[in-house]
Amino acid sequence: PVPTRLQDYTPPAWLVETVHLTFRLDPEATVVRSEIRFVPGAGGDLHLDGQALRLLSASINGEAIRPDLHECGLTVLEEQLPDGPFTWVAETRINPQANTALEGLYMSNGMYCTQCEAEGFRRITYFPDRPDVMAVYTVRIEGAEPVMLSNGNPAGSGEGWAEWHDPWPKPSYLFALVAGDLRSVEDSFTTRSGRDVDLRIWVRDGDQDRCAYAMDSLKRSMKWDEEVYGREYDLDLFQIVAVDDFNAGAMENKGLNIFNSKYVLASPETATDGDFEGIESVIAHEYFHNWTGNRITCRDWFQLSLKEGLTVFRDQQFSADMRSEPVKRIDDVLRLRAAQFREDAGPLAHPVRPAEYIEINNFYTATVYEKGAELIRMLREIVGAEGYAKALDLYFERHDGEAATIEDWLKVFEDATGHDLTQFKRWYEQAGTPRVHVAEQFEDGRFTLTFRQETPPTPGQPEKAPVPIPIRWGLLGAQGEVAAGTFVLDKAQDSLIVEVPERPVPSLLRGFSAPVILMHEGAPGDRAARLARDTDPFNRWEAGRSLALDTLVQGADPQDWLDGTIAVAMDETLDPTFRALALGLPSEDEIARQIAETGRSVDPDAVRADRIGLDRKLAEALGPRAAELRAAMATPGPYSPDGDAPGKRELANRMLGLMTRLDPTAPEAPFADATNMTDRLTALALLVREGRGEAALAEFHAQWQHLPGVVDKWFAVQAGQAAPDRAVEVVTALTEHPDFNWKTPNRFRALVGGFAGGNPAGFHRVDGAGYRFVADWLIRLDKLNPMTAARLSGVFETWRRYDDTRQDLMEAELERIASTDGLSRDTAEMIGRIRA
Ligand code: HT7
Numbered sequence: 143p144v145p146t147r148l149q150d151y152t153p154p155a156w157l158v159e160t161v162h163l164t165f166r167l168d169p170e171a172t173v174v175r176s177e178i179r180f181v182p183g184a185g186g187d188l189h190l191d192g193q194a195l196r197l198l199s200a201s202i203n204g205e206a207i208r209p210d211l212h213e214c215g216l217t218v219l220e221e222q223l224p225d226g227p228f229t230w231v232a233e234t235r236i237n238p239q240a241n242t243a244l245e246g247l248y249m250s251n252g253m254y255c256t257q258c259e260a261e262g263f264r265r266i267t268y269f270p271d272r273p274d275v276m277a278v279y280t281v282r283i284e285g286a287e288p289v290m291l292s293n294g295n296p297a298g299s300g301e302g303w304a305e306w307h308d309p310w311p312k313p314s315y316l317f318a319l320v321a322g323d324l325r326s327v328e329d330s331f332t333t334r335s336g337r338d339v340d341l342r343i344w345v346r347d348g349d350q351d352r353c354a355y356a357m358d359s360l361k362r363s364m365k366w367d368e369e370v371y372g373r374e375y376d377l378d379l380f381q382i383v384a385v386d387d388f389n390a391g392a393m394e395n396k397g398l399n400i401f402n403s404k405y406v407l408a409s410p411e412t413a414t415d416g417d418f419e420g421i422e423s424v425i426a427h428e429y430f431h432n433w434t435g436n437r438i439t440c441r442d443w444f445q446l447s448l449k450e451g452l453t454v455f456r457d458q459q460f461s462a463d464m465r466s467e468p469v470k471r472i473d474d475v476l477r478l479r480a481a482q483f484r485e486d487a488g489p490l491a492h493p494v495r496p497a498e499y500i501e502i503n504n505f506y507t508a509t510v511y512e513k514g515a516e517l518i519r520m521l522r523e524i525v526g527a528e529g530y531a532k533a534l535d536l537y538f539e540r541h542d543g544e545a546a547t548i549e550d551w552l553k554v555f556e557d558a559t560g561h562d563l564t565q566f567k568r569w570y571e572q573a574g575t576p577r578v579h580v581a582e583q584f585e586d587g588r589f590t591l592t593f594r595q596e597t598p599p600t601p602g603q604p605e606k607a608p609v610p611i612p613i614r615w616g617l618l619g620a621q622g623e624v625a626a627g628t629f630v631l632d633k634a635q636d637s638l639i640v641e642v643p644e645r646p647v648p649s650l651l652r653g654f655s656a657p658v659i660l661m662h663e664g665a666p667g668d669r670a671a672r673l674a675r676d677t678d679p680f681n682r683w684e685a686g687r688s689l690a691l692d693t694l695v696q697g698a699d700p701q702d703w704l705d706g707t708i709a710v711a712m713d714e715t716l717d718p719t720f721r722a723l724a725l726g727l728p729s730e731d732e733i734a735r736q737i738a739e740t741g742r743s744v745d746p747d748a749v750r751a752d753r754i755g756l757d758r759k760l761a762e763a764l765g766p767r768a769a770e771l772r773a774a775m776a777t778p779g780p781y782s783p784d785g786d787a788p789g790k791r792e793l794a795n796r797m798l799g800l801m802t803r804l805d806p807t808a809p810e811a812p813f814a815d816a817t818n819m820t821d822r823l824t825a826l827a828l829l830v831r832e833g834r835g836e837a838a839l840a841e842f843h844a845q846w847q848h849l850p851g852v853v854d855k856w857f858a859v860q861a862g863q864a865a866p867d868r869a870v871e872v873v874t875a876l877t878e879h880p881d882f883n884w885k886t887p888n889r890f891r892a893l894v895g896g897f898a899g900g901n902p903a904g905f906h907r908v909d910g911a912g913y914r915f916v917a918d919w920l921i922r923l924d925k926l927n928p929m930t931a932a933r934l935s936g937v938f939e940t941w942r943r944y945d946d947t948r949q950d951l952m953e954a955e956l957e958r959i960a961s962t963d964g965l966s967r968d969t970a971e972m973i974g975r976i977r978a
């Protein structure tokens with residue numbers, strides 16, 4: 143297939159003013175009538191995208207035509223078109239029931255549902271399915287479904303029909319339709335200018351009592367966007383629909399967000415604290431897209447980070463405001479390193495704004511999302527909070543109603559703040575994680591920090607130029623902080639000189655002010671000093687993490703880490719969530735990435751054993767204090783997902799994990815006594831980890847088999863916690879379980895993804911059985927759902943980290959996948975890039 147290239151962008155030949163769609167719903171033969179008012183754009187032939195459509199009729203200005211149909215759409219030559227505006231009418235037939243790709247119009251549990259981003263609308267009707275064609279939509283739905291929804295405001299309904307009108311011009315990827323037997327939970331919000339907005343969350347009957355947290359999160363998001371960004375909601379109605387079959391987390395369709403039910407439904411008994419937090423942030427994320435994505439959209443898909451990076455940054459700010467800012471920052475960095483640094487270090491590395499793609503669905507990545515958000519965080523660091531606010535105001539003022547580019551985005555910052563961002567643009571164009579090396583010198587009351595940056599080569603980009611790196615720093619003296627500031631490293635090498643009477647302990651890259659790898663160990667004892675008393679909480683945590691990694695990667699003596707971490711754990715003045723984070727060990731994958739950084743090959747069994755060994759040492763060093771601390775963190779009274787209760791539970795459960803290292807029966811009583819899912823699932827996972835989970839698993843399943851989201855947890859916990867030497871057998875047996883509905887992405891991800899991602903030593907079993915299991919299922923899923931299959935192929939992206947035996951085994955599986963007949967374009971592109 144020919145790649146699509148950013149440099150080949152051309153403006154649309156024809157623009158669209160209005161679209162009238164009529165759907166006659168039928169599970170196997172839905173007929174879609176489209177009436178589209180085209181007006182001249184750049185001029186030329188009319189090309190309409192279309193996929194898996196049956197064209198029943200077409201006309202231009204009332205005259206029937208027979209357009210030239212081809213594999214990816216249809217074309218009407220310029221000479222066959224009127225000179226000026228014209229009306230196109232077409233009828234197409236589609237089969238939602240047969241749509242297992244879950245793109246376009248499909249069925250989930252008997253309910254009609256759409257997913258149009260990025261290129262799903264072309265599976266509904268012929269259309270210029272590109273984000274720079276924005277139009278006003280009116281939609282009529284005819285059918286027997288009790289509830290029939292589309293974007294915008296309701297425009298009328300009667301027996302067997304409903305009409306919707308969305309006054310805001312939008313690209314086709316934001317179109318949505320939902321129809322089925324749904325129940326709503328309702329509320330309202332009054333905007334700061336006094337507009338009353340009805341809020342509705344639609345779910346299956348029986349799920350209404352699990353929507354309260356999502357609704358509350360929505361109202362808090364609406365208020366926050368008004369207060370922090372000055373953005374008000376702009377329709378009379380905001381609706382969310384929860385569906386069980388969904389390829390991703392959620393979708394920001396204008397006025398009608400569609401959500402994976404995982405990010406809507408929650409109650410204390412069925413959802414963990416982490417689930418609640420996820421709901422809050424995904425609800426906020428999709429809501430914030432109303433301005434950053436919908437009112438201002440992307441000119442083309444290369445600009446995806448324009449909406450995604452910015453919206454992730456906004457949802458991170460929101461969650462930080464709702465919860466604890468330092469804890470949120472640590473969580474976000476953990477996520478960034480786990481997914482984005484991993485991506486940047488391997489064959490799938492690509493810039494935040496890629497230059498080409500074969501299948502755009504493959505570029506909804508941690509780089510576009512999470513690194514994209516980091517770029518915005520750096521921009522804010524560079525221009526200051528006030529400059530950032532001015533730039534954002536200008537962005538909304540200048541580009542409202544438009545399909546914009548990264549250039550437009552940077553220009554508003556330049557115009558609003560006077561900064562020259564020419565060099566900053568490299569952050570969008572260069573892949574790879576910059577390394578910042580630091581040398582220190584103290585002489586005659588002058589402390590000199592010399593920074594040097596380099597970015598390793600990535601696919602297609604052997605050479606890198608320096609990027610501007612804002613390094614927030616502080617110097618710690620014996621009595622506390624003696625100096626602090628932000629240094630922007632914009633050359634290959636540069637120095638910062640500070641006058642101080644004594645050699646200080648430097649604290650660099652505070653708050654993780656740039657997405658780089660800081661190569662800075664400093665003088666002996668400095669990390670322990672930072673862990674004990676850095677005034678920047680992020681760097682306090684980072685010092686502990688770096689000491690733990692020294693042990694796990696280099697085999698260093700863990701005493702400094704043990705002493706410092708236990709001191710943090712026992713410090714009652716600190717937030718319990720922060721204490722729990724300080725006690726957390728790097729994941730096996732993170733340790734593997736760090737080993738690979740040193741140029742050594744990774745032995746996944748040794749990584750696991752060393753990690754368990756360090757955990758055990760921590761448990762031994764804590765001794766009886768673990769149980770005492772656990773008891774002190776009890777949260778009696780009704781469950782709350784907010785305030786300090788989740789942090790206390792996290793710390794208490796971390797203690798339980800450590801206690802279990804020394805006494806495998808420790809989780810038995812907590813499992814039996816748990817009154818919420820957070821505690822119950824933790825205890826269950828520990829029991830399974832210790833090989834004592836059989837009865838608990840049976841009880842858990844019997845209790846929750848009617849709730850798909852909880853059954854997903856049941857599968858995932860077994861896949862992730864099974865002993866590595868028999869994990870393949872465990873997951874293979876689970877594929878035979880009657881509840882393993884592998885066509886449902888959540889279930890597939892819970893088991894196959896939960897194994898490949900959650901059980902590294904099991905996946906990398908040296909006989910290759912783990913690789914074979916994953917490849918078999920990937921090939922099987924690819925025939926039905928290429929998007930989800932292609933995503934799974936990322937589990938092989940690190941294959942070059944391992945020993946020759948494992949590399950050969952993985953390569954053989956990659957080869958087997960690549961040579962599968964009829965492999966989707968999505969998966970073929972991913973496997974091709976991974977192998978290159
Ligand atoms: N903008 C959305 C991204 C998306 C998506 C969602 C569901 C299914 C397929 C999808 N492809 C792209 C979600 C978001 O980032 O907010």
Ligand code: ZN
Pocket residue numbers: 427431449450453
């Ligand atoms: Zn998004």
